[in-house]
Amino acid sequence: MSMTDRHIAVIGAGAWGTALACTAARTGANVTLWMRSPVAPDVRELPRLPGIRLPDTVHVTGEFPTQADLVLLVVPVQTARQVSTSLEQSLTPGIPVITCCKGLEQGTSLLPLDVLAETMPGRPTAVLSGPNFAIEVAQGLPAAATLASADLPLAQHLASQLNSSSFRLYASDDIAGVQLAGAAKNVVAIGAGIVIGAGLGENGRAALITRAVAEIARLAEALGGRASTLAGLSGVGDLILTCTGRGSRNYSLGIELGEGRSLTDILASRTTVAEGVLTAPALVALAQSLNVQVPIIETVTHLLSEKLTIDEARSLLLDRPPTVE
C-alpha cells in the first residue's frame, strides 16, 4: 500500500484532534476528522484552532468511520467511555485505536486504555503522549511524542504511520508509564502555575516539578510501568512544556488560582478542557488504592477543592520531614 492510499480517522475536533488531523495529512494519508457538530465540507478553519487552514485531504464529518488504517481518539478523557462505546458500534473489528487523551476517568480512576479495554474489547490499542501544544503541531513546527502499546511491534508500526519530518514518534511498550505521565503532568502543571501565580518563585516551581517526577515514577512502578519512562517525552518532556509554557491550559489555570481567582470563576470563563482538574482527585484515589505517597498531587487536589489555602499547602509540603533524594 502506498502512503497516499492510507486512511487515518481522527475522532474529536478540539484543538488536539484538529492538529493531529493536520499532521496526519502531512504523512500523505487521507484523513477524516469526526466532529460532534460537523461544519460544511468547504469550511477549512475550525473553531478550536483559529488561523489554521485544514489541508485539502482532511474531510470533516459527523459520521463515525467503519474502515480506516488507524483511528486516533482525541476527546476529553471524561468523554472517552461514551465516545468509544459509540465508535465501537460502527468500526470494523481489528482496526487499531490510539488514545490521545491525557487523564484518568473520574469515579473509576481508570487510564484511557483501561477504559477502551472495556468499551472496545479485543481491539488493538495504543496511546500517544508527549510535549505537544496543538497549535505548534498544526503549524508544522518540530515536535516529538511517544507512541506506546503493550504490543511493541504494533507501537512501532503505528509510529511509522504517523511519523513525519515535523512530528517524530518514538515507540514504547510501557503503556502504564506513558499514560500515567500524561495524566499526572496536567495536575503538576496546575501546581506549578499556582507557585508562579502566588509569587512563590521559579526555584519553587523547579523543585515542585522535580519532586513530582519521583511521585509519578512511584505510581507508574506500582501500576507495572517503568520509572525510566519518566525521563522520556511523555514524562519530563511534557512536564517541561506544560509546567512552564503559557500555552498550557492547566498551567494558566494554576496561575489564575495562585493569583487568587476561584476555580468556579476560572472554569466559567473557559470553553476548553483543563484535564488536571478532574484527574487530580482520581489520581489521589488511585495512589491510595496502591498505597503510594503522592504529596504534591494530593496537595494540588486539596487546593482545587479549597480544603487548603496556598499558605497551608506551602507549609505542608516544605515542613515534611527531611529525606534522602
Ligand SMILES: NC(=O)C1=CN([C@@H]2O[C@H](COP(=O)(O)OP(=O)(O)OC[C@H]3O[C@@H](n4cnc5c(N)ncnc54)[C@H](O)[C@@H]3O)[C@@H](O)[C@H]2O)C=CC1
Ligand atoms: N490541546 C493540546 O495541545 C493537547 C491536548 N491533548 C489532550 O487531548 C484531549 C482533547 O483535548 P483538546 O482537543 O485540546 O480539547 P478541546 O477543549 O480543544 O476540545 C474538546 C473537544 O471535544 C469535544 N467534546 C466534548 N465533549 C464531547 C462528547 N461528549 N462527545 C464528543 N465530543 C466531545 C468538544 O466539542 C471539543 O471539540 C485531552 O485529553 C487533552 O489533554 C493532548 C496533547 C495536546
Ligand SMILES: O=C(CO)COP(=O)(O)O
Ligand atoms: O498536553 C498538552 C501539551 O503536551 C497540552 O497541555 P494543556 O492541556 O495544559 O493545554
